[in-house]
Structures are given as C-alpha cells and as structure tokens.
Amino acid sequence: MSILNADLHCHSVVSDGTLTPEALAARAAANGVELWSLTDHDEIGGQERAAAAARSHGMKYLTGTEISVTFADHTVHIVGLGFDPRNDDLVQGLSRMRGGRDQRARLMSDGLARAGIHGAYEGALKYVGNPDLISRTHFARFLVESGVCSDTNEVFRRFLTEGKPGFVTHRWAPLRDAVQWITRAGGMAVIAHPARYGFTPNEEYALFLEFKAHGGRGVEVVTGSHTTAEYVTYGETAREFGLASSRGSDFHSPEESRTDLGGLAFLPGELTPVWEVLADRIQ
Template sequence: MTVLNADLHCHSTVSDGTLEPEALAARAHANGVELWALTDHDEVGGQHRAAAAARALGLPYLAGVEISVTFLGRTVHIVGLGIDPDDPVLVAGLADTRGGRERRAREMAEQLAAVGIRGAFEGALKYVGNPELISRTHFARFLVETGVCHDTHEVFRRFLTEGKPGYVEHRWAALGDAVRWITGAGGIAVIAHPARYAWDNATQEYALFTEFKAHGGRAVEVVTGSHTSAEAVRYAELAREFDLAASRGSDFHSPDESHTDLGALPYLDGRLTPVWELLGDRIVH
C-alpha cells in the first residue's frame, strides 16, 4: 500500500466548520498532510476554492462531500471522494437533502425555548456560514456562548441528542441515492466514522455494510478522529470482510472543538487497500 498522511474528511464554514476552505488548506499543508479532501455536509460550494488553495500550496487534492442519509431510523454519513462537484444530479440531490434543515432548526429552537433557553434559532444563525446548512453544531456553539454549557461536548450530553431537549429527527437522503449520486459524479462512496452510529445490534451494522456494498459503495473510514485504536482494528477487519478500501480522515471542524487536528491521525493498517489507490486519476495536483 501507499503510506500517506492523507486527511480525507473535514469541514469548512460552507457547512459547520469554523475555518474557510483556504485556511483549512493552509492548516493541512502546515501539518504535513500529503493528500487532502474537503467534505462539507450536503454541500459542494467550497470545492473550487479548496482545490485552488491546495493547488497553490502544492497539496494534492480530492474533491469531496459528506451526505446525510437515513438508514434504519438513524442518521448515517456517506463521504464521497473524487467527485465532480459540478455534476448536476449530485448538486440537485444535495440541494434537496439540505431543504428541510431550516424547518428542523426552528423545531429544535422551540424545544429549547420550552426548557427556558430562548432565542436559540437566531443565536445559532450567527454561527452559520450557509443558512441552508444550519445544524446541531451551530446550536451547540450558541449554548456555549450563552453559558448554558461549558463546551460543545457538554451540549451533546445534555441537549440536541435523542431523548434530550432540542432533538428533532430529520429524514435525509436514502442510502442508495447517496451512493448513486457519488458514483455518478465519478467518485467513490465511503461509510464515514462507522463506530459512531450506536446500533442496537451487530445485525443492523451488517445490514448497513451489505446494502452499501450492493448499491456500489467501495470504501469505509477505518482511521478517524472519533475511532479508538480498538475500533480502527474492528473496521479494518470489516473492510477486509466486505472487500472495501479503507479511508482516513480527522473529521476536523474547528481548532477549538475538534479532538483530532488535520494530519494527526495514525496511519492505515498496511494490509488494507487505501481508497486513494482507487482514485489516482481524480487527484488534483
């Protein structure tokens, strides 16, 4: 395998990150990243900026996106790497996926108001670079700013998660649609941070991998900012079992909030096929 300090999952102000695409490119380059992808949630509006910034730095780049999917009643994220960000079917699908976020955000604010936290919608909007992509992360920053919580980790222990005030379920794209949009745009679909989904049992996770592969998905994130070393070993085994390539990404959002910085991850298991080996012709130099 090609050993690379690849970071193929992060977010800018175009979705719910706090840095502009150009600042992310500079940070990745400064941190020794050798192949980078910006993967904003349900949005490709920062792709040309990110690619131009990476090219100016001599940093190899893969265009990317992270699509929100509803599968077995849970929100699952599918990363697309090596996409054409101007593909019309992908762009239209992402626009449709983003469509319900404002309505959901207003319902979240109503729930928070019911427990005495007022002005949350307007407060969250202050942190939104793209109003179509208002999310739980923006509400979390508001709750920290106003002193309701000490940090965003406390927010997600007390609010905005299932069974807690401010949680509103939303139906995203279908798994098959997300994979087809990515592959139709010339990219490879990747299951993002699989350990985060807290399935009720192993059968549900197996169903995700099985259906993902049946729709044409080809890779899984093995090393991520939210996986423990034991989880990386587990998903390396599942990658081999399902004959999937392996990806690596910090899921970096902010210098102040993210556990793992760009470029700071362990390397992939040498027995795996890195996803970038399948995407050589899609890398922008």
C-alpha cells in the same frame, strides 16, 4: 501506499466548520498533509476554493462531501470522494437535502425554548456561514457562548441528542440515493466513522451489505472518533466486504475537534487505501 498523510474528511464555514477552505488548506499543509479533501455536509460550494488552496500549498486534492442518510432509523454519514462537482444528479440531490434544514432548526429552537433557552435559532445563525446548512453544531456553539454549557460535547449530551429538549428527528436521504449520486458523478462512496452509530452487529452488517449492493466502495477505518481497537475492527470489516479504506480527522474547529488535520495514525499496511483506487481522480 498506505503510509501517506491523507486527510479526507473535514469541514469549513461552508457547512459547520469554523475555518474557511483556505485556512483549512493552510493548516493541513502545515501539519504535513499530502493529500486533502474538504467534505462539507450536503454541500460542494467550497470545492473550487479548496482545490485552489490545496494547489497553492503543494498538496494533492480529492473533491469531497459528506451526505446524511437515514438507515434503520439512525442518521448515517456517507462521504463522497473524487466525484465531478458539476454532475447534475449530485448537485440537485444535495440541494434537496439542504432544503429541510431550516425547518428542522426552527423546531429545535422551539424545543429549547420550552426548556427555558430562548432565542436559540437567532443565536445559532450567528455561527452559520451558509444559511442553507444550519445544524446542531451551530446551536451548540450558541449554548456555549451563552454560558448554558461549558463545551459543545456537554450541549449535545444535555440538549441535542435523542430524547433531549432540542433534538428533532429528520428523514435524510435514503442510503441508495446518496451512494448513487456519488457514483454517478464518478466518485467513491465511503461509510464515515462507522463506530459512531451504535448499531447492533446485525444492523451494522445490514448497513455494509446494503451499502455495497448500491455501489459503495469504501469505509473510514482511521478517523478522529475511532479508537485504536476500532481501527483494527473496521480494517477487518473492510477486508470482509472488499472495501477500500479511508483516513480522515473529521476536523471542524481548532477549539472543538479532538484530532487535528493530519494528526491521525496511518492506515494499516495490509489495507487498500481509497487514494489508490481513486488515483485518476486526484488533482
């Protein structure tokens, strides 16, 4: 059933969102979401709260997370859905992933200081709900509050992308590890917002080929950063590689996100939705 208001990609204060899991659940339910997942970056600490909040609003729930991986010198995000959050491989893998973020953040702050922006590390910490998960988004919010930029998109363009003063490269998990952590925990690995990565056609083909070889089973087709034309493109990719299709807003904040929870187009009817494959994992 592709005509389902499922939102299987969003973030809370447990990573780099601005709302609590409970507030996100309330917002999703108010917007007509029927099946929801909280997918905080490299973290599953909000899952029990999210599942309980979903139930209180009459929504179905799938466990979720979003893992950063390094592939072809790019950062790629892999969403995990429907896993057992108590699985040791997954819990320990995500813990290792979070360990390198503080050092990266301090190096980012050093780079911004050289560009004349001081106190960025301390400023970013004011926006951090989980100190293990300080990220570029927290720095962006500080630079907006400080009046350096008018919005977070401007911050990323001027300071936090490759070649800019606050950008620091980081080696994330290998693609194989992220996919296997999810699948060994009984879940489905999904390539998040594939149009965002700027891959050449050959690089993108290699990503999907390797992803599927490691046990990956899904791709986000309808997501907040895809155009209508990209829905078609990645629907075709899903069919080509025999992958299930997912739908998620990637919502972070009422002030910052282009697409609200539950506000996306429906999946094209000829695709296989991830929730059909994960029917026995829905809570």
